[in-house]
Amino acid sequence: MRYLSDIIDGLAFTELQGSADVEISAVVFDSRKVVPGCMFVAVKGTAVDGHDYIEQAVKDGAIAIICEELPAHTAAEADFLMVADSAKALATIAANFYENPSTNLKLVGVTGTNGKTTVATLLYKLFIDMGYKCGLLSTVENQVNGRIIPSTHTTPDPVALNSLLADMVNEGCDYCFMEVSSHAVAQHRIDGLKFSGAIFTNLTHDHLDYHKTFDSYLKAKKAFFDGLPKNAFALTNADDKNGNVMLQNTAAHRKSYGLKNMADYRARIIENQFGGLLLNIDSEEVWFKLVGTFNAYNLLAVYSAAMLLDQDKSKVLVSLSKLTGAEGRFEYIVAPNKVIGIVDYAHTPDAVQNVLSTIHDIRKGNEKVITILGCGGDRDKTKRPVMARTACEWSDKVILTSDNPRTEDPAQIIKEMEEGVDPAFKRHTLSIVDRREAIKTACMLAQPGDIILLAGKGHEKYQEINGVKNHFDDMEELQTRFKDLN
Numbered sequence: 001m002r003y004l005s006d007i008i009d010g011l012a013f014t015e016l017q018g019s020a021d022v023e024i025s026a027v028v029f030d031s032r033k034v035v036p037g038c039m040f041v042a043v044k045g046t047a048v049d050g051h052d053y054i055e056q057a058v059k060d061g062a063i064a065i066i067c068e069e070l071p072a073h074t075a076a077e078a079d080f081l082m083v084a085d086s087a088k089a090l091a092t093i094a095a096n097f098y099e100n101p102s103t104n105l106k107l108v109g110v111t112g113t114n115g116k117t118t119v120a121t122l123l124y125k126l127f128i129d130m131g132y133k134c135g136l137l138s139t140v141e142n143q144v145n146g147r148i149i150p151s152t153h154t155t156p157d158p159v160a161l162n163s164l165l166a167d168m169v170n171e172g173c174d175y176c177f178m179e180v181s182s183h184a185v186a187q188h189r190i191d192g193l194k195f196s197g198a199i200f201t202n203l204t205h206d207h208l209d210y211h212k213t214f215d216s217y218l219k220a221k222k223a224f225f226d227g228l229p230k231n232a233f234a235l236t237n238a239d240d241k242n243g244n245v246m247l248q249n250t251a252a253h254r255k256s257y258g259l260k261n262m263a264d265y266r267a268r269i270i271e272n273q274f275g276g277l278l279l280n281i282d283s284e285e286v287w288f289k290l291v292g293t294f295n296a297y298n299l300l301a302v303y304s305a306a307m308l309l310d311q312d313k314s315k316v317l318v319s320l321s322k323l324t325g326a327e328g329r330f331e332y333i334v335a336p337n338k339v340i341g342i343v344d345y346a347h348t349p350d351a352v353q354n355v356l357s358t359i360h361d362i363r364k365g366n367e368k369v370i371t372i373l374g375c376g377g378d379r380d381k382t383k384r385p386v387m388a389r390t391a392c393e394w395s396d397k398v399i400l401t402s403d404n405p406r407t408e409d410p411a412q413i414i415k416e417m418e419e420g421v422d423p424a425f426k427r428h429t430l431s432i433v434d435r436r437e438a439i440k441t442a443c444m445l446a447q448p449g450d451i452i453l454l455a456g457k458g459h460e461k462y463q464e465i466n467g468v469k470n471h472f473d474d475m476e477e478l479q480t481r482f483k484d485l486n
């Protein structure tokens, strides 16, 4: 049990109705989750306004209300606190409620368009392998020192986030590695946290439906760095066009990594094969299990962060060389007839280009590349034709299909992707709405040695259609089809 006075510590509020220092049973920001004795934080969202649910929350037992505007009728049963920004207040309150767990472990956040899950997961696996107790907050899953807690978002909401961090502290974790999405920064989900370090991977086209312009997407990422304390490290990618922007206004120690430009930590690719990468990393030659130039960046980011966290160089390199990446990122299987199938989470134009250029770099001869690609519904529409065009430029055949249509018409999404296909390439593309059928068709078309890239859904175990998540697993589908390829 926590007292109201504890959980509003540090909060600027402008009006208070009721003054009793009551016990608060929970902090909730969704009226449907109100429990007796809780505090309800009314947040203005993208779809509805939490202020419209205050009355319901009080009826259901909320005894303290945080809001930006007082409702017309303020029930006497509850305390009302007015704040300038409820989303920001929620972050402070959630951190206070769980006794500021981020101050009791070393928290490292990873941001960027692509590579967050890979970098955070590798850091988690690396530090576990080196004997530390750790936590992970990622798109694929959350982990509290080996215990898996399913994840619903790339970065959880402030209450879930602080609750998970508190579990990590209670279980003795030394470190937590987490992904920081641009939505999380913009919605202040991370505002109550104290970071020991931040890592920037890259910035390319995504989420313009939400941020509207590339510049405001960039500013959301930068705001994460702007908020770092001065004893943290701010590690950026020196080869990314916007890498230095991240460091412009941060109080933290500025560090960089890169393969091309001058940087504090440097690496060079010596070999890039299906079996892995041979890198010269900080003057040591090491084989890694991950594949592709983009993973050279991810590995270097992980190595650099480990150095900034004062770890032993050779111990780090030995451990890192044994590790595999995150589930659903460039995972491949080979059929009995030698067709290769790759499952990858590429769902941005840059990721599609990276994964396909990697396939080109590492294929042995002139094997054909068949790409199966869809685009998510209720997400950035402007990336659809670009992703399709990129896939066509780098493949011999492309099958356009569904990703997670969500509430959109899947045929319409495919139509918007088709806009990006060069007329000369049209005869090499097929549009098949049913993803299972698309996979089946690719398997029928592939000749021994050919490579099928199944892009966009990676680790996901479902396909979301009209609010319903039906079981669907790209790797499972591929394995079923591959059994019959003799």
Ligand SMILES: CC(=O)N[C@H]1[C@@H](OP(=O)(O)OP(=O)(O)OC[C@H]2O[C@@H](n3ccc(=O)[nH]c3=O)[C@H](O)[C@@H]2O)O[C@H](CO)[C@@H](O)[C@@H]1O[C@H](C)C(=O)N[C@@H](C)C(=O)N[C@H](CCC(=O)O)C(=O)O
Residues within 6 Å of the ligand: 029, 030, 031, 032, 042, 043, 044, 045, 046, 047, 048, 049, 050, 051, 053, 139, 152, 153, 154, 155, 156, 157, 158, 181, 182, 183, 184, 187
């Ligand atoms: C667009 C977006 O990011 N939306 C997030 C946002 O919800 P919202 O602003 O739409 O909320 P809303 O539905 O308008 O409701 C406003 C408020 O009223 C409350 N409410 C609502 C209804 C009700 O009956 N009672 C009630 O109290 C809600 O709890 C909320 O507090 O805040 C919610 C709580 O934190 C999130 O769950 C929700 O994520 C939605 C489901 C989502 O799909 N988000 C995606 C886009 C996202 O966040 N993605 C990033 C990853 C991107 C990447 O990997 O690059 C992520 O971090 O996962």
Ligand SMILES: Nc1ncnc2c1ncn2[C@@H]1O[C@H](COP(=O)(O)OP(=O)(O)OP(=O)(O)O)[C@@H](O)[C@H]1O
Residues within 6 Å of the ligand: 112, 113, 114, 115, 116, 117, 118, 119, 139, 154, 179, 201, 202, 294, 295, 297, 298, 328, 329, 330, 344, 345, 346, 347, 350, 351, 352, 354, 355, 458
């Ligand atoms: N450093 C990188 N640069 C460019 N592309 C990358 C990089 N790392 C991974 N990718 C590509 O992006 C895909 C997604 O990678 P990952 O899941 O690590 O990124 P993410 O930033 O966590 O994505 P999300 O925003 O969905 O959480 C991979 O499957 C791969 O195709």
Ligand SMILES: N[C@H](CCC[C@H](N)C(=O)O)C(=O)O
Residues within 6 Å of the ligand: 154, 347, 375, 376, 377, 379, 403, 404, 456, 457, 460
């Ligand atoms: N974190 C990303 C994941 C996209 C994955 C893709 N399969 C899709 O559904 O669009 C998002 O929410 O935009």
Ligand SMILES: [Mg+2]
Residues within 6 Å of the ligand: 116, 117, 118, 138, 139, 140, 154, 179
């Ligand atoms: Mg991720």
